[in-house]
Amino acid sequence: MQGLLLGIDLCDDCSQISFFNTKNLEAESVGMSEDDSQCLIPTVLCKRKGNESWYIGEDAYRYALMGEGIMVDKLISLAAKGGTSTMEGTKYEAEQLLELFIGRLLMIPLTKYKTAEIEELVFTIQTLDPVVMDTLIRIADRLGVKRDRVHIISHTESFLYYVISQQKELWRNQSCLFDLTETGLHYYELRVIRGRSPQIVEVAHQELEEAFSLEILETKSGGKLADTILCSCAERLLNKKLMSSVFLTGRGFETNDWASGFLKFICNKRRVFAGQNLFAKGAAYIAFDNTLESTSYPYICICEGRIRYTVSMEAVCAGRNRQMIVAGAGTNWYEAKADIEFILDNKDSVDFTVTPADNPRQTKLSVPLKEFPVRPAKATRIEMIVAFIKEDCMMVRLIDKGFGDLFPSSGQEIKRYFYLNN
Amino acid sequence: MGRLILCTGRTAKRPFYISELGLSLYTAEELCYYIYNNIFMIEDSFVSPQLLAFIGSELGLTQLEDQLRQHMGHAASGQLLLTILQEIHYYDESELTAFKKQLEKKKSASSFELAKNKADFLVKQKKYNNALKVYDSLLDDPVQKGMTEEFCARIWHNKGVAYAGLFYVEKAAQCMLKAYETLKDNEIVREIYMLSLFDEEAMDWEEIFAGVSPKQLYSWKEEFENIRKQLMQTGKALEARTVFQKDAVKRPAFIAGLLGEWKQEYREMVL
Numbered sequence: 001m002q003g004l005l006l007g008i009d010l011c012d013d014c015s016q017i018s019f020f021n022t023k024n025l026e027a028e029s030v031g032m033s034e035d036d037s038q039c040l041i042p043t044v045l046c047k048r049k050g051n052e053s054w055y056i057g058e059d060a061y062r063y064a065l066m067g068e069g070i071m072v073d074k075l076i077s078l079a080a081k082g083g084t085s086t087m088e089g090t091k092y093e094a095e096q097l098l099e100l101f102i103g104r105l106l107m108i109p110l111t112k113y114k115t116a117e118i119e120e121l122v123f124t125i126q127t128l129d130p131v132v133m134d135t136l137i138r139i140a141d142r143l144g145v146k147r148d149r150v151h152i153i154s155h156t157e158s159f160l161y162y163v164i165s166q167q168k169e170l171w172r173n174q175s176c177l178f179d180l181t182e183t184g185l186h187y188y189e190l191r192v193i194r195g196r197s198p199q200i201v202e203v204a205h206q207e208l209e210e211a212f213s214l215e216i217l218e219t220k221s222g223g224k225l226a227d228t229i230l231c232s233c234a235e236r237l238l239n240k241k242l243m244s245s246v247f248l249t250g251r252g253f254e255t256n257d258w259a260s261g262f263l264k265f266i267c268n269k270r271r272v273f274a275g276q277n278l279f280a281k282g283a284a285y286i287a288f289d290n291t292l293e294s295t296s297y298p299y300i301c302i303c304e305g306r307i308r309y310t311v312s313m314e315a316v317c318a319g320r321n322r323q324m325i326v327a328g329a330g331t332n333w334y335e336a337k338a339d340i341e342f343i344l345d346n347k348d349s350v351d352f353t354v355t356p357a358d359n360p361r362q363t364k365l366s367v368p369l370k371e372f373p374v375r376p377a378k379a380t381r382i383e384m385i386v387a388f389i390k391e392d393c394m395m396v397r398l399i400d401k402g403f404g405d406l407f408p409s410s411g412q413e414i415k416r417y418f419y420l421n422n
Numbered sequence: 423m424g425r426l427i428l429c430t431g432r433t434a435k436r437p438f439y440i441s442e443l444g445l446s447l448y449t450a451e452e453l454c455y456y457i458y459n460n461i462f463m464i465e466d467s468f469v470s471p472q473l474l475a476f477i478g479s480e481l482g483l484t485q486l487e488d489q490l491r492q493h494m495g496h497a498a499s500g501q502l503l504l505t506i507l508q509e510i511h512y513y514d515e516s517e518l519t520a521f522k523k524q525l526e527k528k529k530s531a532s533s534f535e536l537a538k539n540k541a542d543f544l545v546k547q548k549k550y551n552n553a554l555k556v557y558d559s560l561l562d563d564p565v566q567k568g569m570t571e572e573f574c575a576r577i578w579h580n581k582g583v584a585y586a587g588l589f590y591v592e593k594a595a596q597c598m599l600k601a602y603e604t605l606k607d608n609e610i611v612r613e614i615y616m617l618s619l620f621d622e623e624a625m626d627w628e629e630i631f632a633g634v635s636p637k638q639l640y641s642w643k644e645e646f647e648n649i650r651k652q653l654m655q656t657g658k659a660l661e662a663r664t665v666f667q668k669d670a671v672k673r674p675a676f677i678a679g680l681l682g683e684w685k686q687e688y689r690e691m692v693l
Contacts, residue, residue: 347424
């Protein structure tokens with residue numbers, strides 16, 4: 001049996017799991033309960049007092065409330081800070097705690113679908129913090145999911161893939177999402193840039209200043225205030241835009257009787273969908289797409305976490321000049337890497353062409369090779385490693401490999417950083 | 423305007439070893455470079471079953487191996503070498519045309535011209551002792567071999583360069599003086615003067631430079647000092663300085679390591 005294709009939304013308040021069903025080609029929610037109704041799993045970990053048993057989600061709350069356990073929460077923020085927590089005299093690193101949480105989280109779908117194998121695992125998190133990303137990769141590896149089967153994307157990217165996996169009429173014009181949680185109010189807006197081949201799908205994200213604590217929804221007056229705030233946001237953000245669909249997600253929209261004014265506004269000539277697990281499902285769609293030989297989405301996807309530029313260079317291959325793509329627009333910056341070797345033929349620099357996804361205007365970048373020894377033409381092999389340290393910052397590392405026994409390597413290296421949006 | 427050539431081929435786990443040069447070739451690019459730049463010293467036996475096996479098994483170029491096997495025994499070795507260059511596409515059309523001209527020249531080259539080319543290549547590769555053996559064999563009865571005086575003088579000069587590489591300053595200077603007797607090239611005098619600055623005790627240099635103006639000697643000395651200053655910032659001098667910057671505890675181990683490397687390099691030169 002093929003391993004599971006999973007999308008996991010990890011947030012400080014709660015986490016969610018989605019499984020991609022290859023039979024009906026749909027992403028499905030996976031919850032802690034039999035009927036998957038409890039798909040919001042609080043991101044809390046509880047150690048049972050006196051023994052090494054650990055619990056997550058509602059079970060964790062239960063033991064903590066009964067006084068039988070010690071609870072730790074906000075595991076993602078703790079991991080980002082590299083923090084620790086001391087329980088019963090033992091200090092636990094944030095990474096250990098997160099690993100315990102994720103290990104138990106993964107047991108839910110593995111138990112439900114009676115398998116021990118995960119074929120693709122995509123985590124989606126609010127912000128792509130490199131520390132958190134590295135931590136998740138290490139954790140997944142220790143839990144038996146190898147590096148090449150783990151991907152980490154932002155909520156922005158999850159939303160993008162969720163929407164483009166729906167019927168086209170929902171995003172024929174624009175589409176947007178309001179995500180209301182304890183940690184904030186986020187707005188995402190998707191648009192399609194036509195007139196290019198392939199088409200570009202772009203998602204912009206804003207964290208809105210008008211965020212409020214979900215506690216205010218417990219009172220009628222608080223609910224009314226929240227409704228007014230959201231109406232004002234919606235009027236501002238949706239003004240004069242052709243929005244085919246609006247999505248609502250997050251704990252704040254678990255019930256929406258308090259948001260009558262807001263709903264009335266957004267439902268006018270738009271299709272509106274409310275529900276949880278949107279980000280996890282988007283991640284599950286990506287998990288499936290990664291198993292295909294080539295992507296089933298014929299678009300260039302531009303959003304947080306993805307490179308907005310195509311970086312290419314000219315090289316000769318089998319006697320012919322070619323424009324080689326070093327990093328393509330729409331690639332996840334964390335995964336965009338190139339490791340290429342080439343020979344210098346009367347060339348004293350390595351040159352790149354940078355083309356924005358939404359603009360044909362090109363920029364040229366050059367790395368002079370002054371530090372390398374001067375050798376005859378066609379007698380220097382260079383290893384070039386290109387990686388991104390942020391979505392708009394490219395690192396280029398060039399290493400002189402010499403030319404076998406004929407010209408030994410000098411070991412010289414050149415490293416340069418380029419900000420592509422300059 | 424230059425270009426970058428993408429490397430797509432394999433690096434051999436078992437390189438192709440050229441024993442007389444002590445040289446290993448690991449990639450298709452190195453093989454092409456070696457053939458293209460050393461056509462005068464490549465003998466017919468170079469295109470051998472071992473080379474074909476290397477091309478097929480180590481470089482993964484099985485089609486090229488098959489093609490060469492089909493023509494081996496019928497086609498001239500030069501044609502086979504040209505086939506290798508054409509199929510690997512390391513050189514463009516104009517470069518291949520120049521190579522073909524070199525092949526033609528080689529056909530009409532004498533055995534002693536080919537031998538000198540080989541020795542000159544050995545000097546470039548710092549295989550000085552091997553180079554000296556070839557030069558000595560050429561200089562043994564040069565008249566019988568049909569070599570001109572000028573050709574012999576060039577051999578003496580290059581023999582001097584080989585001795586200089588081994589730090590045999592006196593022998594290097596003597597060889598260059600012999601070359602100067604025929605060639606009368608001021609550049610050779612300059613080279614001998616540079617040698618004298620390396621080891622002032624090696625010979626009676628005054629007599630050699632008696633006919634050179636003080637102004638010229640001063641200019642050459644300045645040039646030598648400039649080169650020496652530049653070299654202090656690179657290569658072996660830089661390696662040595664880096665080692666001496668290590669702390670006193672680690673330094674002896676680094677010095678021992680560096681000396682070991684340099685000794686091994688010298689041993690390879692005298693092989």
